[in-house]
Amino acid sequence: MNPFEHLDWPFFNAQHGEFARALDAWAAANVADHHGSDVDAECRALVRALGQGGWLAPAVAGREYGGAADAIETRSICLARETLARHNGLADFAFAMQGLGSGAISLAGTPQQKAAYLPRVVRGEAIAAFALSEPQAGSDVAAMQCAARVEGDHAILDGEKTWISNGGIADFYVVFARTGEAPGARGISAFIVDADTPGLEIAERIDVIAPHPLARLKFTNCRIPLSQRIGAGGEGFKIAMRTLDVFRTSVAAAALGFARRALHEALGRATSRKMFGGVLADFQLTQASLARMATTVESSALLTYRAAWLRDQGRTVTREAAMAKLEATEGAQRVIDAAVQVFGGLGVVSEQPVERLYREIRALRIYEGATEVQQLIIGRELLKGWNA
Numbered sequence: 216m217n218p219f220e221h222l223d224w225p226f227f228n229a230q231h232g233e234f235a236r237a238l239d240a241w242a243a244a245n246v247a248d249h250h251g252s253d254v255d256a257e258c259r260a261l262v263r264a265l266g267q268g269g270w271l272a273p274a275v276a277g278r279e280y281g282g283a284a285d286a287i288e289t290r291s292i293c294l295a296r297e298t299l300a301r302h303n304g305l306a307d308f309a310f311a312m313q314g315l316g317s318g319a320i321s322l323a324g325t326p327q328q329k330a331a332y333l334p335r336v337v338r339g340e341a342i343a344a345f346a347l348s349e350p351q352a353g354s355d356v357a358a359m360q361c362a363a364r365v366e367g368d369h370a371i372l373d374g375e376k377t378w379i380s381n382g383g384i385a386d387f388y389v390v391f392a393r394t395g396e397a398p399g400a401r402g403i404s405a406f407i408v409d410a411d412t413p414g415l416e417i418a419e420r421i422d423v424i425a426p427h428p429l430a431r432l433k434f435t436n437c438r439i440p441l442s443q444r445i446g447a448g449g450e451g452f453k454i455a456m457r458t459l460d461v462f463r464t465s466v467a468a469a470a471l472g473f474a475r476r477a478l479h480e481a482l483g484r485a486t487s488r489k490m491f492g493g494v495l496a497d498f499q500l501t502q503a504s505l506a507r508m509a510t511t512v513e514s515s516a517l518l519t520y521r522a523a524w525l526r527d528q529g530r531t532v533t534r535e536a537a538m539a540k541l542e543a544t545e546g547a548q549r550v551i552d553a554a555v556q557v558f559g560g561l562g563v564v565s566e567q568p569v570e571r572l573y574r575e576i577r578a579l580r581i582y583e584g585a586t587e588v589q590q591l592i593i594g595r596e597l598l599k600g601w602n603a
C-alpha cells in the first residue's frame with residue numbers, strides 16, 4: 216500500500232505532501248532503527264536528531280521562536296506523527312511530547328516565556344513535559360489535589376503528578392496545580408517548572424509495556440517565581456484543555472501510523488509465507504482479514520484528517536476529534552492484532568515489528584481521554600444537537 220496516497224486528498228496542499236515525503240525519507244535514514252535498551256538515552260538522541268533535522272518546527276507556534284507558523288497547524292502535526300509512528304514509536308513519542316509539553320507556552324505564554332523555552336524546544340536542546348494527571352485525578356482532571364499557594368511574587372507547589380511522559384529526562388515541566396481562585400476547574404493555574412528547581416523530585420520511574428521515559432513527580436515546598444505562571448491565575452484548566460484540544464487529533468494520527476505499518480508488515484508476510492503449496496495470501500480468509508485491515512486504516516485516515524482540516528479552518532472540532540481518536544486508536548488495535556495473527560508464532564517474538572506495535576498501540580486508547588471518555592463526548596455532542 217502506498218503510504219502517500221492520502222496526500223492527494225483535498226484536506227492537504229502541496230506543502231503538506233512535500234513535508235510528509237521529506238520526513239519519511241529522513242526517518243527511514245535516521246530513526247528507523249532507534250530501539251535501544253536505554254530508553255532515556257534513545258529518547259534524548261531522538262529529540263536532538265529531530266531538532267537538528269528541523270522537524271520539530273510544526274510542534275510549536277511562532278515563527279520568531281522557530282515555529283513553522285504563527286499558530287500550530289493540526290495537519291502538519293498529524294502528518295509528522297503518522298509518518299514517525301510508521302517508522303519508530305519512540306520517534307513519534309519524542310516529537311509529540313515536544314509539542315504537548317510546550318503547547319501551553321505556545322498557546323498562552325508571555326513573550327519572555329516563549330523566548331526562553333520555545334527556541335530550545337524546536338532545536339531539540341530542551342526536553343518538554345506536560346504534568347496534569349495525578350494518582351487520584353486521571354480521567355477526572357478537575358479532582359486534582361496538587362496545590363500552589365501564592366506568597367509574594369512566588370507560588371509554592373506541594374503535591375504529586377503521575378504518568379508524566381519524559382519524567383526524569385525533561386528539562387522543564389508544565390505543571391497544573393490548584394490555586395483556589397474558584398471551586399473546581401476554575402481554581403487551577405499552569406506553571407513552568409525547570410527540572411532542577413529545588414523541591415521537585417522524581418519520586419518513581421514507571422516501566423510500561425512500550426518503554427518510554429515515564430515518572431511520578433513529587434513537589435515539596437517547591438518555589439516558582441510567578442513570572443513562570445502561564446496565563447492568569449485560575450486559567451490553568453482552560454489552558455490544559457486548549458493544549459489537549461490541539462494534540463488529541465494527533466493521537467489518532469499516531470495510531471494511524473502504527474496501523475499502516477502493521478498492514479504493510481502483514482502484506483509482506485502474507486505474500487511471502489509459503490504454505491500448502493502456495494502462499495498465505497492465496498487464501499480468501501487471509502484476503503478478508505487484509506481487506507478489513509485496509510478499510511479500517513482508510514476510515515481512520517479520513518476521520519483523522521477531516522478533524523485536522525476542520526480545526527485548521529478555525530472550526531470547533533470537539534465531536535470530530537473525539538471520533539477520530541476513538542476510531543483510529545481502537546481500529547489500530549484491531550489492525551495490529553490481525554497483523555500478529557498473520558505472522559503466526561513470529562508475531563509474538565520480542566522486538567519483531569508487529570510485536571512492538573502490539574505493545575505500542577495499547578496506551579493510546581487510554582491517554583489524552585480514554586475511549587470511554589471519547590464516547591461520552593460524542594454522545595453529549597449528538598444529544599446537544601437533537602431537538603426532535
Ligand SMILES: Cc1cc2nc3c(=O)[nH]c(=O)nc-3n(C[C@H](O)[C@H](O)[C@H](O)COP(=O)(O)OP(=O)(O)OC[C@H]3O[C@@H](n4cnc5c(N)ncnc54)[C@H](O)[C@@H]3O)c2cc1C
Nearest residue numbers: 345346347348353354355378379380578581582583585587
Ligand atoms: C503511557 C502513558 C503516558 C501518559 N503521559 C501523560 C503525560 O505526559 N501527562 C499527563 O498529565 N498524563 C499522562 N498520562 C495519564 C493519562 O492521561 C491517564 O492515564 C488517563 O487520563 C486516564 O487516567 P487514569 O489512568 O487515572 O485512569 P482512570 O481515570 O482511573 O480511568 C480508568 C478507566 O476508566 C474508564 N473511564 C474513565 N472515565 C469513564 C467514564 N466517565 N465512564 C466509564 N468509564 C470511564 C476508562 O476505560 C479508563 O481507562 C499518561 C498515561 C499513560 C498510560
